[in-house]
Amino acid sequence: MRNGISFDVKLKYFILFFCYSIALAVIFQKFILSFLPSLHAVNGLLPGDAQYFNEVAVKLANQIISNGWGAWKFYPAYGATGNTSLLAAFYAALGFDPAWMILINALLHAAGGILIVRISALIIPGNIGARAGIIAATFFVVFPSSLNWYGQIHKDGFSIFSTLLFLNVWLKSDDLNNTGWLFVFEFFAAVFLSVMVRPYHLYFVLIGFATMFLFEILCEAVKYVCHGGFACKRMTLKLLLIAGIALAIQVAPKGDQMGYTSWNGGFFAGNNLSETPWEWQPTSFIPSKLDKFMEIVAKTRAGMINNALQANASSMIDVDVRPNNFVDVILYLPRAAQIAMFAPFPSKWFEKNGALRYVAVAETLIWYLLAPGVFLLLSAGFNKKLIGLLIFSLSCMAVLGFTIANVGSLYRVRYVFLFVFIMAGVIGWQQFFDLHKNKMACVRLRESVRWIGAAVPFALMGLLVVAMGCAIYSGSLASIIACVVGFVSLGLVVWFDRRGMGVYGNSGQK
Numbered sequence: 001m002r003n004g005i006s007f008d009v010k011l012k013y014f015i016l017f018f019c020y021s022i023a024l025a026v027i028f029q030k031f032i033l034s035f036l037p038s039l040h041a042v043n044g045l046l047p048g049d050a051q052y053f054n055e056v057a058v059k060l061a062n063q064i065i066s067n068g069w070g071a072w073k074f075y076p077a078y079g080a081t082g083n084t085s086l087l088a089a090f091y092a093a094l095g096f097d098p099a100w101m102i103l104i105n106a107l108l109h110a111a112g113g114i115l116i117v118r119i120s121a122l123i124i125p126g127n128i129g130a131r132a133g134i135i136a137a138t139f140f141v142v143f144p145s146s147l148n149w150y151g152q153i154h155k156d157g158f159s160i161f162s163t164l165l166f167l168n169v170w171l172k173s174d175d176l177n178n179t180g181w182l183f184v185f186e187f188f189a190a191v192f193l194s195v196m197v198r199p200y201h202l203y204f205v206l207i208g209f210a211t212m213f214l215f216e217i218l219c220e221a222v223k224y225v226c227h228g229g230f231a232c233k234r235m236t237l238k239l240l241l242i243a244g245i246a247l248a249i250q251v252a253p254k255g256d257q258m259g260y261t262s263w264n265g266g267f268f269a270g271n272n273l274s275e276t277p278w279e280w281q282p283t284s285f286i287p288s289k290l291d292k293f294m295e296i297v298a299k300t301r302a303g304m305i306n307n308a309l310q311a312n313a314s315s316m317i318d319v320d321v322r323p324n325n326f327v328d329v330i331l332y333l334p335r336a337a338q339i340a341m342f343a344p345f346p347s348k349w350f351e352k353n354g355a356l357r358y359v360a361v362a363e364t365l366i367w368y369l370l371a372p373g374v375f376l377l378l379s380a381g382f383n384k385k386l387i388g389l390l391i392f393s394l395s396c397m398a399v400l401g402f403t404i405a406n407v408g409s410l411y412r413v414r415y416v417f418l419f420v421f422i423m424a425g426v427i428g429w430q431q432f433f434d435l436h437k438n439k440m441a442c443v444r445l446r447e448s449v450r451w452i453g454a455a456v457p458f459a460l461m462g463l464l465v466v467a468m469g470c471a472i473y474s475g476s477l478a479s480i481i482a483c484v485v486g487f488v489s490l491g492l493v494v495w496f497d498r499r500g501m502g503v504y505g506n507s508g509q510k
Helices: 007-035 049-067 082-094 098-123 127-142 144-150 156-172 181-197 201-227 232-251 288-310 326-342 355-379 384-403 407-413 415-435 439-474 477-498
Strands: none
Touching: 007 098, 007 127, 007 144, 007 439, 007 477, 049 082, 082 098, 082 181, 098 127, 098 144, 098 156, 098 384, 098 415, 098 477, 127 144, 127 415, 144 156, 144 355, 144 407, 156 181, 156 201, 156 232, 156 384, 156 415, 181 201, 181 232, 201 232, 201 384, 288 326, 288 384, 326 384, 326 407, 326 415, 355 384, 355 415, 384 407, 384 415, 407 415, 439 477
C-alpha cells in the first residue's frame, strides 16, 4: 500500500473523526454554551464573529425569501464571505438554525485530520509516518479550541483545510507519477476554498511556497555541484504552482481584505489620541514595490493594535512595537515568529481565570512536550520534505505574529501552521521510542492500543447518544439530522471492523 496506510483505514479514521466532530459540535452548541451565559450570544453561537456572520446570513436569507435566489451574494457584507453566503442558502431553504453548518464543518475538520495523516506518511513512509500521522491527526481533531470553528459559524475550517490541501499538493509534486487529474483537482479545490472565505489567505500560501521553493532550489544547486543532475521537471512544476497562486491572487475578488490602508496612523492611549502618530518611512535601497508591501504589512499591525486599544482587548503583546520602516520590520520578524510559535508563554498562563484560558494552557503544554520531538526528528537525518514544510509554517507564522498582536486571535489563526510542527514533534518522538523500544513493552502497548481502538466506536456511539439528547431537548432539526448522519457513519465503522481491521489497519500497512 502507498504511504504505509490503506484507503480503507483512512476512511475508517475519517468516519471516526467526522462522528466525533458532529457530536462535540452539537453538544457545544445546544448544551454547553447554555450554561456559559458570558460566552453565549444567541442560538448556540459565541459572541463576535460567529454572531456577526449569523446576522448577515439571516438578513441575506430574508432577502432571498422575499426577492428570490437572485438576491443571493457570494460576499454578502464586509468581512462576511462564502461561509456566510452558504449558511444563508441553508437558512432560506431549510430554516433558521446555525446547526445546518455542523455537517459541513465536521466534514472539513475530519478531512483535515486525514490530510495530516497523508502528509505525515509522505514525509516518513511506512509504519512510523502512518502511526505518527494518526496521533497528530487525533490531536488536531480533538483539541477543544477547534470548536471555535467546527462548532460555530466561521471561516477557519475552510481555510485550514485549504492550507493542508496546498501542502499535500506540494508534497505530491515531488513524484511526477502523482500529478494526474486528482492532483490538478486538489490544487484548484484549495484555491477555491481560500478564495471562498479568505482571498488574502493566498498571500500566506504564496509566501510559504516561495520560501519552500527557494530552499529546494538551494538543495538542487548543492546536489548539482556535488553529484550532478538537476530535477528540472519537478522544479518547473513547483514554479507553476507558485505562478498559479499568484494568478489567483490577481483575479480573485478582494472581498475580505483588511481595510488598514486608509488608516490615518493615529494611536489611542486610553481614550486619548497618542501624541506620536504612526507613519511609514520609505527605504531607498529596496525596490519600491517591496517597500510598499512592507508598508501595508506594518500598517496592518499598527492599525490592528490601534483597534485593539480602542476596544480594550485583552491578551495583547508587544503593543508598543510598531515598526515603521523596512529594517525594523525585518528585525522584529524573529520575535514575531517566537510569539506565534510559543504564545501564550508560561508566565501568562494563570494571570486570568476562565475555561478558554485553561484550554489554551493545556493545549500549549502538549505542544511544549512535543516540541523536543521536532529537534529529535531533525537530528535523525536530513529530510528535505520535512524541512520544507517547517520553513513554510515558520514563514507564515512569522507574518501572522507580526501583523497580529492579540494572542487570542493569533492562537486561532496559527492553528494549522503550528500543527505542522506538532506533527513533526509526534514523528520525532515516534522514531525515538521506536529506536529505544522494549519488545515486551511494545507488545503490551500494542495490545492496549488494540483494545482502546476497539472501544472507540462504542465511546463515540455514547457521545452521539448524548448529542442526540441535546438536539432533541433544543428542538433543533438540523442537529437531529447531523446526529442521525453520525449514527449511520458509525455503522460503517462497525462494518469495517467486521472485516478484521485493527486500530492501525494492519491489513493496509507496509
